[in-house]
Amino acid sequence: MSGYTLEVENLTVxxxxxxGEVRPVEGLTFAVxxxxxxxxVGESGSGKTVxxxxxxxxxxxxxxxxxxxxxxxxxxxxxxSETEMRSIRGRDIAMIxxxxxxSLNPVFTIGHQLTEAIRLHTDRRGKAAKAHAVExxxxxxxxxxxxxxxxxxxxxxxxxxxxxxxxxxxxxEPRLLIADEPTTALDVTVQAQILELMKRLAAGSGTxxxxxxxxxxxxxxxxxxxxxxxxGQIVETADVYSLFENPLHPYTRGLMRSLPAFGSExxxxxxxxxxxxxxxxxxxxxxxxxxxCPMAESIxxxxxxxxQPAEVxxxxxxxxxxxxxxxxxxxxxx
Amino acid sequence: MSEAIEPERARTGSAGPFRQFAxxxxxxxxxxxxxxxxxxxxxxxxxxxxxxxHSPYSVSDTFSSPPSSRHWLGTDPVGRDVFSRLIAxxxxxxxxxxxxxxxxxxxxxxxxLVSAYVGGWVDLIVMRVTDMFMAFxxxxxxxxxxxxxxxxLQTIVFxxxxxxxxxxxxxxxxxxxxxxxxxxxxxxxxxxxGAPRILFRHLLPNALAPIVVNATFGVAGAxxxxxxxxxxxxxxxxxxxxxxxxxxxxxSLTVLTDQPWLWLPxxxxxxxxxxxxxxxxxxxxxxxxxNG
Numbered sequence: 348m349s350g351y352t353l354e355v356e357n358l359t360v361x362x363x364x365x366x367g368e369v370r371p372v373e374g375l376t377f378a379v380x381x382x383x384x385x386x387x388v389g390e391s392g393s394g395k396t397v398x399x400x401x402x403x404x405x406x407x408x409x410x411x412x413x414x415x416x417x418x419x420x421x422x423x424x425x426x427x428s429e430t431e432m433r434s435i436r437g438r439d440i441a442m443i444x445x446x447x448x449x450s451l452n453p454v455f456t457i458g459h460q461l462t463e464a465i466r467l468h469t470d471r472r473g474k475a476a477k478a479h480a481v482e483x484x485x486x487x488x489x490x491x492x493x494x495x496x497x498x499x500x501x502x503x504x505x506x507x508x509x510x511x512x513x514x515x516x517x518x519x520e521p522r523l524l525i526a527d528e529p530t531t532a533l534d535v536t537v538q539a540q541i542l543e544l545m546k547r548l549a550a551g552s553g554t555x556x557x558x559x560x561x562x563x564x565x566x567x568x569x570x571x572x573x574x575x576x577x578x579g580q581i582v583e584t585a586d587v588y589s590l591f592e593n594p595l596h597p598y599t600r601g602l603m604r605s606l607p608a609f610g611s612e613x614x615x616x617x618x619x620x621x622x623x624x625x626x627x628x629x630x631x632x633x634x635x636x637x638x639x640c641p642m643a644e645s646i647x648x649x650x651x652x653x654x655q656p657a658e659v660x661x662x663x664x665x666x667x668x669x670x671x672x673x674x675x676x677x678x679x680x681x
Numbered sequence: 682m683s684e685a686i687e688p689e690r691a692r693t694g695s696a697g698p699f700r701q702f703a704x705x706x707x708x709x710x711x712x713x714x715x716x717x718x719x720x721x722x723x724x725x726x727x728x729x730x731x732x733x734x735h736s737p738y739s740v741s742d743t744f745s746s747p748p749s750s751r752h753w754l755g756t757d758p759v760g761r762d763v764f765s766r767l768i769a770x771x772x773x774x775x776x777x778x779x780x781x782x783x784x785x786x787x788x789x790x791x792x793x794l795v796s797a798y799v800g801g802w803v804d805l806i807v808m809r810v811t812d813m814f815m816a817f818x819x820x821x822x823x824x825x826x827x828x829x830x831x832x833x834l835q836t837i838v839f840x841x842x843x844x845x846x847x848x849x850x851x852x853x854x855x856x857x858x859x860x861x862x863x864x865x866x867x868x869x870x871x872x873x874x875g876a877p878r879i880l881f882r883h884l885l886p887n888a889l890a891p892i893v894v895n896a897t898f899g900v901a902g903a904x905x906x907x908x909x910x911x912x913x914x915x916x917x918x919x920x921x922x923x924x925x926x927x928x929x930x931x932x933s934l935t936v937l938t939d940q941p942w943l944w945l946p947x948x949x950x951x952x953x954x955x956x957x958x959x960x961x962x963x964x965x966x967x968x969x970x971x972n973g
Contacts, residue, residue, distance in 0.1 A: 405870055408801070437873035444871075450864040454886045463882075464872045515872065 351418075352555040353379045353402070353523050358415035360394075360401045369627040370413065371397040373579045376654065379523070379572070382549060384556040386566045386587075388602070389576035392624040395559045398576070399525050402557070403440055404432050420522060438468040441516035445528040447508035451500035457484070457511050458496035461518060468519040483514040487544055506537035510544065517548050524549065527559045542568050563606055567591060575599050578624055578635040581654060585661040595663040597640050634666065642667045705968040712964020718957035726772040733765035738920050748942050755942035757930065767946050770922040774904050774954065777837055777923075781903040785842035786896045789849025794880050794888075796850065797857035808854070811847035819844040827915045837916050841903050852895055856888040890969035897962035901955045908951055924951045 358375040361368050371394040379385045387395050400406055402417055404424065417424040419439060427435070436442075444450045452460060461480040465471050471479050477496070484492035487510040500508055509529060516524060526545065530538035546569060549556050558569055566573055570587040575596065583596040594600045601620040622639045625631060631638050637647040646666050654664040663669060707713055725732060734753070735741070740760040741752070748755045754763040796807040823840050830836045860866065861884060869879050904924075910916035911925025919926060924947040931937065931944035 403871055405867070433873045433875055435873070436871055442868070442871035444864050444868055446864050450868040452865045452869070452883055452887070463874075467873060512868070515868075 350380065351378045352381045352383075352420060353557070354416075354418040354421075355402070356416045356418075358398070358401065358417060359413045360397055360406065360410060361413040362406070362410040364409070364628075366628050371579050371627055372401060374654070375415070375581060377572070377574050377581065377584060379555045379557060381522070381555055382553045383571045384546070384549065384558055384569050385572045385574060386558045386560060386570035387574050387576055388560060388563065388566055390561060390624050392578075392626075393576040394579040395561075395576055396527055399442070399527050399557065399559050402523075402525060403436055403442060404429075405436075434468070437464055437521070438519045439521055440523045440525065441519070441521040443509070443512050443516050443524065443526040443529045446532050447505050447512050448532065450512055451508055453500055456497050456499055457503070461496075461511070461515055464515050465518050479518065480514075483518045484511065486548070487511070487514045487517075488540070489514070505533050506541065509533060509537075509541055513541070513544065513548070517552070517554065520552055521554060523555050523557065525557045525559070528561070529558070530565065531560070531562070538565075539568075545569070563602060575602070578630060579627065580635060580664060581662075582636065582664045583662065584654075589658065589661060595657055595661070595668040596636075596665050597642050597667065598636050601639075601641075634664075636665075702968050706964050709964040709967055711960045712967075715957040715960025715964065718953060719961055722771060722954055722957070723775060725768060726775045729768045729772045733762075733768040735762035735765040737761060737766040737769035737922050745940055745943075747940070754946050755940070757927075757943060758936075763927075763942060763946060766922040766927060767924075767950060770924045770927060770947065771950065771954075773834070773917055773921060773923040774907060774925070774951075777834065777841070777907040777917075778900040778904040778958075780838045781841040781845065781907075782896050782899040784838060785845040786849050786892060786899065788842065789846035790853050790885070790892060792846065793850040793853025794857055794885065797854040798861060798876065798880055798884070804854075807850065811850055814844060814847045817844070823910065824913075824915055827910065832910075832915050832918050834917060834921075837907055837910060841906050845899060845903070849892065849895055849899075852891055853888055856891060857884050860884050860887050894962055894966045894969060897958060897965055901958040901962070904951070904958075905955055924948075924954075 355375055355377050358372060359370055360372040361370050375398055377385060377387075387398060389395050397406070397410070401410075401412055402424075404412070404427075406412075412425050415425070419435070424432070424435070451457070458477065458480055461483065462476045465476045465479055469476075469479075481492045481496055484495055489495050489507060489510050495503070495507070495511070500511075503511065513529075524545070529545070530541050533541060542565065545556060545558075548554065556569070558565070560566060566587065573583075573585055573587050573590045574581050575583040575590075575598065577598050583590070583594070583599050585595075590599065591603070594603055598620070601618075604618045605620060607617055620639055625635065625638070631648075632651075633649050634640070634643070634647040634652055637643040640647065644666060650666075652664050652666050652669070654662045655669045657663045657669060738761065741756060741762065742760065743752070743756050744760045745758050746752060746756045752762050752764065754767065757763055757766070792807060796804045823844065826840050826843075827836055830839075866879060866883065869883055874883070907916055907923065908925030908928065911923045912929040914926075914929060917923035917926050919930075927947040928944055928951075931940070931947075936943050
């Protein structure tokens with residue numbers, strides 16, 4: 348056994364479009380240990396959601412995994428048949444979506460939807476399924492779970508719906524929980540509760556979490572490991588402490604500088620990263636970030652950097668950052 | 682468990698969608714009347730043999746006699762009791778109406794669901810086929826098909842259904858096309874639900890409202906079409922009675938001017954049945970429309 352719940356190696360996802368093939372995710376590599384939380388951070392359009400959907404092989408008709416491997420507890424998922432994948436979805440890997448208001452079927456009660464998943468993936472039937480569903484609702488902190496069991500989604504608030512979604516996702520005790528911006532659509536106060544809930548559930552069952560977010564506050568709250576994505580590639584991976592302590596990639600630094608901070612020596616205006624993520628059909632030559640990068644050198648415009656090891660258990664995709672590291676290492680050696 | 686309890690909308694016992702729907706339907710007075718009349722008609726049709734004073738086929742010794750205590754609505758030129766035939770006809774007419782709708786709504790829904798969900802070239806072909814069916818001068822084609830297959834109850838149901846499913850297929854397709862992009866479908870797939878389960882258990886119930894409304898109007902439409910065909914002699918064949926062929930038998934000028942008991946009752950019944958069912962349809966449409 349590898350000791351990892353999820354290992355993703357060199358994952359590349361391609362979509363057929365009218366403009367030809369595009370690759371919203373390229374060369375994705377990361378691994379998550381049992382009980383650990385990995386946050387994937389990036390702007391809109393950086394390929395975070397596609398990366399998440401590709402883990403479940405839910406890319407639709409025009410998309411597919413072009414290269415690389417996804418292993419769940421050492422088992423290769425990219426070569427599984429659709430039928431095998433279906434039994435893995437919901438049972439071994441569950442997913443929570445961004446919009447709890449529309450992720451529940453409006454014409455069925457919460458209980459109906461919860462027991463449907465339970466009946467599909469476990470041996471529980473009838474009363475046992477219902478009892479488990481009510482217990483799950485209780486465990487996610489929904490008050491009056493027996494009553495909520497019989498209610499329709501429209502009668503619940505956003506936070507309650509997201510709790511119900513989480514109950515559905517963890518009802519079959521998956522080994523991996525993928526959460527795609529689970530708190531973005533919620534009030535700030537509710538956000539903290541939902542994050543707390545996910546953390547507690549995962550800690551209790553050893554479930555690993557892949558959490559997709561654009562919010563560094565959420566990252567600081569939740570992550571053990573962080574992968575920063577830009578234009579379909581991982582530009583930096585690190586454990587959460589080193590990342591906030593010492594971001595290596597200029598993009599990560601930019602993200603952090605665009606956060607408002609209280610009580611820090613930084614005063615005055617927030618700095619934003621100029622420009623936007625380039626469209627996939629017109630990626631720049633060389634480093635994909637160089638047009639927006641304050642540290643861009645000539646090599647950045649012509650050659651694409653690799654994701655290089657830096658320090659212990661960190662990787663960064665940047666000429667400048669890895670150059671600095673080399674110089675630093677050289678000075679120490681000599 | 683020390684979870685903070687979130688403020689939730691205060692409501693005691695949420696009303697299910699059905700309760701809400703029933704409430705809205707009942708506010709539509711004409712629809713309630715229509716529902717009562719339709720129910721009475723269905724009951725009459727079901728209990729026809731018990732309700733009719735005579736056999737609709739037995740011939741008495743009085744021909745074309747006006748209403749009397751023995752024959753409440755008189756007799757027809759062959760000597761059969763008009764009232765009994767009227768009741769027997771309600772059975773035929775309603776049966777044609779409901780059977781046709783059951784057939785074409787099922788077919789149309791299935792075709793529309795699959796077409797929208799599968800998409801691609803399947804969708805393209807299905808939609809062109811519906812275009813083709815909708816472009817036919819259908820009355821002419823119906824007459825031809827009936828003459829080829831021979832007029833019978835089954836033929837009428839089949840032919841009427843054959844030209845009605847495309848509307849339903851298009852209706853279902855368009856609602857499924859918008860529904861399948863919703864997140865609950867994505868969430869269902871992420872929970873490991875297969876395509877048939879998502880189609881029939883998750884999408885179909887959401888698309889049901891417009892189908893039900895369309896089906897209701899469809900019953901009225903099918904009853905009218907059957908009458909039209911029977912009037913032309915291409916529908917229900919004597920001695921079986923339908924409101925249409927009773928009207929068809931009363932075409933001569935003498936009957937029209939001197940024997941109104943032969944054409945007034947079936948005409949009125951047709952009018953009442955179609956109006957009542959259409960009112961029900963109106964009520965359903967208003968009750969099921971979330972913006973109403």
